Structure formats: C-alpha cells, structure tokens
Amino acid sequence: METDYSLLAPGPVNLHPEVLKILGLPMIHHRTPFFEEILRRSLLNLQRVFQTQEQAFILPSTGSGGMESLLVNPLSPGDEVLAIVSGKFGERWSKMAQTFGLRVTEINLEWGKKLDLALVEKELQKNSKFKAVLCQACETSTGIAHPIQDLGGLISNYPDTLFLVDAITALGAYPIPMDMWKIDGMVGGSQKAFMLPTGLSFVSFSKKAWKKIEASTMPRFYFDIRREKKANLTGETFFSSPVSLIRALDWVLQDLLARGLDHHFKIIEKRSLFTKHFVHALGLQQFSETPSTSLTALVLPPNVDGQKLRAHLEQTHLITLMGGQDQLKGKILRIGHMGFIPMEEMVTFFLKLQKAFREFNVSYSGVQEDEMRAWLQK
Numbered sequence: 001m002e003t004d005y006s007l008l009a010p011g012p013v014n015l016h017p018e019v020l021k022i023l024g025l026p027m028i029h030h031r032t033p034f035f036e037e038i039l040r041r042s043l044l045n046l047q048r049v050f051q052t053q054e055q056a057f058i059l060p061s062t063g064s065g066g067m068e069s070l071l072v073n074p075l076s077p078g079d080e081v082l083a084i085v086s087g088k089f090g091e092r093w094s095k096m097a098q099t100f101g102l103r104v105t106e107i108n109l110e111w112g113k114k115l116d117l118a119l120v121e122k123e124l125q126k127n128s129k130f131k132a133v134l135c136q137a138c139e140t141s142t143g144i145a146h147p148i149q150d151l152g153g154l155i156s157n158y159p160d161t162l163f164l165v166d167a168i169t170a171l172g173a174y175p176i177p178m179d180m181w182k183i184d185g186m187v188g189g190s191q192k193a194f195m196l197p198t199g200l201s202f203v204s205f206s207k208k209a210w211k212k213i214e215a216s217t218m219p220r221f222y223f224d225i226r227r228e229k230k231a232n233l234t235g236e237t238f239f240s241s242p243v244s245l246i247r248a249l250d251w252v253l254q255d256l257l258a259r260g261l262d263h264h265f266k267i268i269e270k271r272s273l274f275t276k277h278f279v280h281a282l283g284l285q286q287f288s289e290t291p292s293t294s295l296t297a298l299v300l301p302p303n304v305d306g307q308k309l310r311a312h313l314e315q316t317h318l319i320t321l322m323g324g325q326d327q328l329k330g331k332i333l334r335i336g337h338m339g340f341i342p343m344e345e346m347v348t349f350f351l352k353l354q355k356a357f358r359e360f361n362v363s364y365s366g367v368q369e370d371e372m373r374a375w376l377q378k
C-alpha cells in the first residue's frame with residue numbers, strides 16, 4: 001500500500017522524503033539551546049516566505065487555528081467585517097467571525113466564478129465602517145484563485161480597514177508577497193505547500209494590524225499573538241513547541257530558500273500546467289474561471305457519479321483525490337499539486353484515471369503515455 005499509494009489531495013499532501021526522516025528523530029526538549037536555534041532560524045526563514053518586514057509566527061494548530069488568530073487578535077466584538085464567500089472555506093471563516101461577535105456582511109459569489117472587484121469597492125463605499133475584509137487567496141473547495149494584489153491595493157485606501165487573507169493553499173505554492181500586496185494579516189498551513197504533516201499554521205500581521213492588536217478588546221488566550229511575540233523574543237513559543245514538526249519545517253524552509261522561492265513555485269506550476277493540459281486533452285473542463293496553480297478542479301460528465309468514481313480510484317488504484325462538497329458533491333474532482341509529487345507520479349495518475357474512466361464508462365478522449373512524456377520533455 002505505502003509504496004504505490006498516491007496522495008494527490010489539495011492537503012494533506014505527500015511528505016518530502018527528508019521530512020519523513022526528520023520526523024523520526026529522537027525527541028529533544030523545547031526549552032534547550034538546540035531547539036532555540038531551530039526555532040529562531042525557522043521564524044526568520046518563514047518571514048522570508050511571507051515576504052514581509054514584520055515578524056512571522058508558527059502556531060501549534062491546523063490552518064483553521066491560524067484563521068482564528070487572524071480574527072481574534074486585531075478585531076473586537078461588534079466590529080463590522082466584510083467576508084468574501086466563494087466556497088466552503090469562505091463559509092467557515094464567516095461563521096467563525098460570527099462566533100466571535102463580529103458583525104459580518106457577506107459577498108456571496110457563485111462558486112467558481114471570477115471575483116468582480118467593483119462588488120467589493122461598492123460595499124466599502126457604502127459602509128466605511130468595515131474593520132476588515134476577509135478573503136481566501138485560493139478557495140480550495142473550487143480551485144479558484146482570487147485577485148489578492150488588486151484587493152490589497154483597493155483596501156489599502158481605507159485606513160481603518162484591514163485586509164485579512166486565508167492563504168493556506170497559496171503561501172509557499174505561488175507568489176503572494178505580503179508587504180508588496182498590502183495584506184494586513186495572512187495565514188498559511190503546514191500540510192499544503194510546505195510538504196509537512198498537518199499541525200502547524202503560520203501567521204503574520206502588518207503594522208496597520210498591530211495597532212489594532214494593541215487596542216483590541218476581544219477575549220483571547222491560546223491564540224494571543226502578543227504572548228507568542230513575547231515568548232519568541234526569548235527563543236521560545238508560548239506553549240510547548242511541536243518540536244518534530246518545527247524541526248521538519250526548519251529543513252523545508254532552508255531547502256526551499258536555498259533553491260529559491262520561485263523555483264519551488266515553478267515546480268508546483270509545472271504539475272498544474274501538465275494537469276490542466278491533459279484534463280483538456282481528455283475532453284474535460286476545469287471548474288473555476290480563474291484557476292489556482294495549487295490544485296485543479298475538473299468537471300465530470302453529468303452522467304458520472306463522482307463520489308463512486310473517487311472511492312473507486314482510492315480503493316482500486318490507490319489514488320486519493322478529493323471530490324466536491326455541498327452543491328458540487330459528486331460533480332467535480334480536485335487534484336492537488338502541492339507536496340512531494342515527482343512528475344512520474346503525475347503520468348501514472350493520468351494513466352490510472354483513464355483506466356478508472358473506462359471502468360466507469362465515462363466518455364473521454366484517450367491520452368497516450370508517450371504524449372505525456374513528450375510534454376514533459378518540452
């Protein structure tokens with residue numbers, strides 16, 4: 001099972017072989033000079049991945065914990081926020097905001113449709129009291145990438161409004177320079193582009209956000225970023241550090257930066273281009289109008305039960321993809337491009353996908369193995 005199994009979900013992802021080795025190292029205590037050095041280096045390198053002058057933080061939580069941190073630190077109960085909702089993760093963030101007593105106005109986009117900036121501008125002009133705008137950089141439930149740079153430019157014209165971005169399937173996957181794009185709070189996650197297991201989230205806040213963090217009246221404890229900042233000054237984390245995960249992160253960040261961020265982005269982009277090319281060659285369509293490079297969502301022919309096909313791919317061909325949720329249940333397949341995926345695995349994947357299509361009587365145009373190899377040689 002283990003050697004043939006192909007994890008092609010948009011998180012969690014296939015681990016880098018070096019990460020696997022590091023995860024097996026003996027435990028060290030987190031309050032030791034050895035770990036202090038690892039933590040300090042990781043925090044500095046993480047800051048370079050965020051492309052920010054501000055401090056970056058490592059939180060011992062899944063991505064959603066980082067999303068919570070982005071809300072509870074700079075905002076206060078009763079604050080009005082504008083949430084761009086274009087799928088499951090947008091829905092989650094809006095619900096989370098309401099849970100913390102924020103007054104949420106939603107911009108509900110049709111799933112997979114391009115975001116019209118004018119919609120956001122209209123809301124901001126109508127109500128200048130918004131303390132934050134929330135948006136996914138990539139809405140993983142549909143595979144869409146939103147125009148974060150343009151949104152950042154727009155929102156920066158409003159001195160009292162923060163731009164908070166869920167970049168969990170963007171940070172480390174494609175360019176999203178926090179400072180340059182005027183993002184005030186951004187979150188990433190370990191089990192996506194960082195080739196690590198689930199369990200760490202990464203956050204950073206702009207100067208504009210820090211002013212609000214000092215003034216916020218929101219109750220917070222576990223995700224109180226002020227305490228985390230203070231602990232980091234002495235080479236520690238606020239709570240016990242997930243040592244194994246941070247040790248593996250340290251290696252990933254060093255490797256990634258040594259090769260260059262752009263190089264890492266290009267590898268992911270190549271898997272994405274390959275997938276998108278051969279999805280079309282099979283005669284299928286992508287779901288989203290402005291697709292992300294971190295995953296591809298393909299539309300299945302209407303007569304195919306996507307849930308059964310997905311389960312079959314997993315059980316018979318040992319490939320895990322993700323299907324659609326809610327309104328998209330059974331209608332799309334989502335293929336992740338993050339994690340450790342040699343191109344060879346992509347070729348095998350397309351061959352097995354076609355086999356599964358035949359087994360399910362899906363009509364498609366066949367793609368030969370040598371066509372794929374020729375594409376890779378280009």
Ligand SMILES: *Cc1c(COP(=O)(O)O)cnc(C)c1O
Pocket residue numbers: 011062063064065089136138139140166168169189198
């Ligand atoms: C994976 C993901 C999350 C976080 O999910 P967790 O299960 O909490 O790690 C949040 N937002 C997006 C866009 C994601 O892709």
